[in-house]
Amino acid sequence: MLRELLLNLSHSKTARQFITHFPVARRVSSRFVAGETLADEIKAMRELRNKGMWVTADHLGENVSTEADASRAADDCLQLLDSTAAAGINSHLSVKLTQLGLDLGNEICFANLRRVLEKAKTVNTFVRVDMESAEYTERTLALVRAAKDVGYENVGTVIQSYLYRSEEDVQSLVADGIRVRLCKGAYKEPPDKAFPRKEDVDANYAKLAEMLLAAAKQNPSLYPAIATHDEAMVAAAKGYAASHDVPRSHFEFQMLFGIRRELQEGLRAEGYNVRVYVPYGAEWYPYFMRRLAERPANLWFFVSNFFKR
Ligand SMILES: Cc1cc2nc3c(=O)[nH]c(=O)nc-3n(C[C@H](O)[C@H](O)[C@H](O)COP(=O)(O)OP(=O)(O)OC[C@H]3O[C@@H](n4cnc5c(N)ncnc54)[C@H](O)[C@@H]3O)c2cc1C
Numbered sequence: 001m002l003r004e005l006l007l008n009l010s011h012s013k014t015a016r017q018f019i020t021h022f023p024v025a026r027r028v029s030s031r032f033v034a035g036e037t038l039a040d041e042i043k044a045m046r047e048l049r050n051k052g053m054w055v056t057a058d059h060l061g062e063n064v065s066t067e068a069d070a071s072r073a074a075d076d077c078l079q080l081l082d083s084t085a086a087a088g089i090n091s092h093l094s095v096k097l098t099q100l101g102l103d104l105g106n107e108i109c110f111a112n113l114r115r116v117l118e119k120a121k122t123v124n125t126f127v128r129v130d131m132e133s134a135e136y137t138e139r140t141l142a143l144v145r146a147a148k149d150v151g152y153e154n155v156g157t158v159i160q161s162y163l164y165r166s167e168e169d170v171q172s173l174v175a176d177g178i179r180v181r182l183c184k185g186a187y188k189e190p191p192d193k194a195f196p197r198k199e200d201v202d203a204n205y206a207k208l209a210e211m212l213l214a215a216a217k218q219n220p221s222l223y224p225a226i227a228t229h230d231e232a233m234v235a236a237a238k239g240y241a242a243s244h245d246v247p248r249s250h251f252e253f254q255m256l257f258g259i260r261r262e263l264q265e266g267l268r269a270e271g272y273n274v275r276v277y278v279p280y281g282a283e284w285y286p287y288f289m290r291r292l293a294e295r296p297a298n299l300w301f302f303v304s305n306f307f308k309r
Helices: 002-009 013-020 023-029 038-050 067-086 106-122 134-149 166-175 198-218 231-243 261-269 285-294 296-308
Strands: 054-059 091-095 127-129 155-160 179-183 225-227 252-256 274-280
Touching: 002 285, 002 296, 013 023, 013 285, 023 285, 023 296, 038 054, 038 067, 038 274, 054 067, 067 091, 067 106, 091 106, 106 127, 106 134, 127 134, 134 155, 134 166, 155 166, 166 179, 166 198, 179 198, 198 231, 225 231, 231 261, 252 261, 261 274, 285 296
Parallel strands: 054 091, 054 274, 091 127, 127 155, 155 179, 179 225, 225 252, 252 274
Antiparallel strands: none
16 A cells, blocks of 8 residues: 555656655655765776676656756766776676656667667666566666667666566566566556555565576576565575586575675675676665565654754
């Protein structure tokens, strides 16, 4: 109920204007977001790299409504790629296709995606196309495949275990040699598309993680990303990898900036590859609302800070 309300508010322009108006919102959001500037992003990524973590850079933004905004978002990615390389930080880049103009049409979006992939290739960077709500799943997978077909090997995408279709998608992405990040899924989806019960989402997560790990044992270039803060999912993946001799170098765990830091550091200390997704930028509102929706305690933290301000 609360989750639904927060996810609905994440799309609301009025709620966005109201909430972002308060400095306390920006302060609380800084728990999940490196900052608003590129300098903040580089600093946060450098600190994580110094702790032995891998990083994914993300310039926040989604659902742009003009071609100029989509092109500007691609420019921001190019600048981020250049700055990360100039700072000597080895990172991945994440992008959302609605940030690159997917709502304006596949052609505009694909042209922007190609610009990003081309630049990423020159600085030897892997680009992960994040997965958004289910209305975009089919087109996102099609554009990622199209990018691979025109020769970009540095592209991968994300599969959400809450969708019924995901098992088939994992099978076909693995067959096509496309790298997958597995997550549970962060959007509000109807019961005809996604498992409504958490137990089913978790069971599917464990199943898909096993499929990806089994595939990575045969083909290390698939290098799946097990993206979760759920200790039970982490334990399931670790257990499967250990009992099926999947080398630790063939996969990585991924978590979000500011969430379960002790779990991130513990896994790193155990010798696993851990990558932290580090978002930054002025467009933090929808990302922040999804993080609030994931954990009611975050909302109470926000509300109590709001009244303390
Ligand atoms: C690296 C990465 C990339 C992602 N990319 C995508 C994507 O492209 N598309 C997409 O739909 N989703 C994406 N997600 C979000 C994902 O789908 C889930 O919404 C999110 O990770 C919460 O699920 P969970 O696996 O952590 O498990 P949950 O069962 O939700 O949480 C398990 C435990 O983790 C902790 N936790 C989880 N979330 C939070 C939080 N916000 N604040 C504090 N503690 C928390 C809590 O202790 C909780 O009990 C990504 C997640 C990660 C880690």
